[in-house]
Amino acid sequence: MAICTGCSLLCEDIVASFENGSLKHAKNLCRKGHGHFQAAFTERTRPMIDGEQVTIDKAVERAAEILKSAKSPLLYGWSNCTEEAQSEGIALAEKLGATAEATIACTTSFCEGILMERVLSGKIETCTLDDVRNYADTSIFWGSDPSSSHPRHLSRFSYYPRGEKRQRSYEEERTCIAVDVRRSPTAQLCSNYYFRLPPGGDLPFMEAILAVLDGKIPKVADKKKMIELATVLKKTEWGAIFPGPGLIYSLQDKMELFEQLLARLNEITPFKVVPMVADCNARGFNELLFEKTGHASSVSFNGGSAAYGPEHSVLAAAKKCDAVLAIGSDPLSELPIGTARALAHQPIIAIDPRRSLTTDAAKVVIPSALIGLEAGGTAVRMDGVKIKFEPVMNSELLTDEQILARIMEAV
Amino acid sequence: MAEVEVVVVAVRDIFQDEAGRKSLFSEEYKSLSALIILDKQDMAGLAVKDGDKLLAKNDAGSIVVAARASKDDAKEAHPGLAFMCSSPWYNQLVSDDSCQGSVKATLAPTAEAITAISEIQARMKS
Missing domain, CATH: 3.40.228.10 (Dimethylsulfoxide Reductase, domain 2)
Known part of the structure; x- marks a missing residue:
């Protein structure tokens, strides 16, 4: 049985088989889930710096350099990452926040x-x-x-x-x-x-x-x-x-x-x-950040403390940030044009398994394994039930968690 | 030329969602995203039929989309209220200080081509 990470229901009864780089057979997938599984085989990303293909090591190294030199980095997305990757991300924001103002926010900061x-x-x-x-x-x-x-x-x-x-x-x-x-x-x-x-x-x-x-x-x-x-x-x-x-x-x-x-x-x-959060592990991020800071979707770490409020929102952070880490979402597709434009003018590090508007605009692209299909871990269903899952496809790609751990080491 | 003021509400559609998961750069995703559902009265006011192109604009930006008449019957007519799927096309009309759930826009018929995703990408870099 596979888990579908196509939405926050995390359906656990999926039967799927793959052959020659495509989805051969699927049972219990909804239309949305079917699209999600098929996505594993199209428009995959490659490690890139300034539009040139590089090794994964070079891409990770460059990402770490950008974040390390930033005065106000924004770490955005997270709703389609495992809890393990989200924990690593919050730790990274805290580490960056020791010497800078690092804002971390997930996609629910605009709504749920x-x-x-x-x-x-x-x-x-x-x-x-x-x-x-x-x-x-x-x-x-x-x-x-x-x-x-x-x-x-x-x-x-x-x-x-x-x-x-x-x-x-x-x-x-x-x-x-x-x-x-x-x-x-x-x-x-x-x-x-x-x-x-x-x-x-x-x-x-x-x-x-x-x-x-x-x-x-x-x-x-x-x-x-x-x-x-x-x-x-x-x-x-x-x-x-x-x-x-x-x-x-x-x-x-x-x-x-x-x-x-x-x-x-x-x-x-x-x-x-039960709030109808959309993405597969949005609630997981909300729970982790709330446990850490008392706030669910957006905070800024600065000098060892976490600050919350309109001045630490994504919209505010987008206007003053000097580097963006986008992971588990596609902010340039999802955010208002003014905010998307502000982000597109900063150096973006996009950790994403697939091509998106954000990866197209990114200075550094780091391909990752697809959550649920190529990467196992833990996610929290929309109602707070934790669900663990194993990957159902073999992949040599690094998981979000592994990529973040390597960046963490280097910053 | 006729113009109509509408409130555009962002909605979800399973077919558009599926198309986006396959590719944000596909014609299928564009055709389901660059699409505005209008009340029949507004369609008549603009003198457009299904598939005709409309320029939607407000202070945040502008976008060319295809028009489609709502299937709602007369009892549930909603003149002045339009629907678009959440997408990069809809987001061209959302300002930073407005609610993402709905925006006001002015619609007018146009001969321009439906806005391409590449045009949206270029705007972000401008």
Whole structure:
């Protein structure tokens, strides 16, 4: 059995065989996972400095020189690395931070990190997806669309499976609710309980739920539908909320109302929250950094202490950094144009198994083994469950962890 | 020439995601990323049909994308609200101080070619 590292569900039941440099047979892979496995055979990177192919030793040596001479390096990405590599990365940031201001940030620093920090600090109650499969009779997909982002979420955990207390499953016992700005593929499945909001409409929607739970008339156009929702919530025996980017971007720094809603729901019945982090080990990084610093997604190490706040965000760091280590993500594809442009003007060290916009712009490219396929290790599923895995393909490429260890030695 | 102001919301699509995993530099990924889903009223306002090209611009930048009409029926019409997959094309419209989840943009028909990934790469280096 293989683990699929295509998303944060880390599906453990994958059967795959490879032949002559291609995926020959696969079982249980979703469409996204299939693309992820096929990616092992296309657009692989080679060690490069300034566009010229070099040995891996030269590339690592040059990477270390750049980081060592930087006054404010940014170490960005991490969400698609093993925990072992992430630990090495945090240690590297600390080491660099002894003589410079080294910012380390993962991809969740723009979105899910704010919610994950509340989950990790215990402000928001969470649960495992196995709990959801066994007990949940109501699942709310709020600003999330697992049919597109985590395709096997509904079949493995939240809607279709027959759990310990949910043998009658979706036919009789499970209700799915979608709250979104569009009729997403997931919302189509939840057609009876689909609530379409305008962008930024989440706060008024929460206020309306709170009002109707307290027996007041909600200030919404469709009062009848809102009362139906309140009835479902009140009858729920065990509920789960899966917030996605839609909700988190909408709330930004106004998480208190969401926490207030959760507190009110939990007075009635248990409602747990599992943030829908996207990348395969984003939560792993959040947990490691939180354990180390009390912050989940972005900090700056400087003179032995860790600083947090807007001035230590990726956006701020991108404007003042003089070197970038990109690993486990493709920041030039994923970040706003202004930030991407700022990064592209600095010397970038890209540790990546495959070609990306970032590797194309990088001063140094270091190829690495693909996590889950060529590199084993540990990752944390979106619900906090740790999963260990072995590589399923032979590779002579160094793992992220090995590359970082060599850079660490040299700086 | 007709112009329409819209809020563009970033969404996910499993087909676009799969295409990106295979290659960010492929025509398939470009065709699924440089694509804006519009309400039928906005399509009519711009006098465009599926596949016609639109220049989307705001203070952050500009991009040429293909238009496609939303499949939502009249009951769920969403004039002024458009959707694009998260991608380097969408990110051309995102400023550093705006929320990445949605952006405001002005759309207008254009004869220009759909923005190539190589053009986006060149902009980053400019």
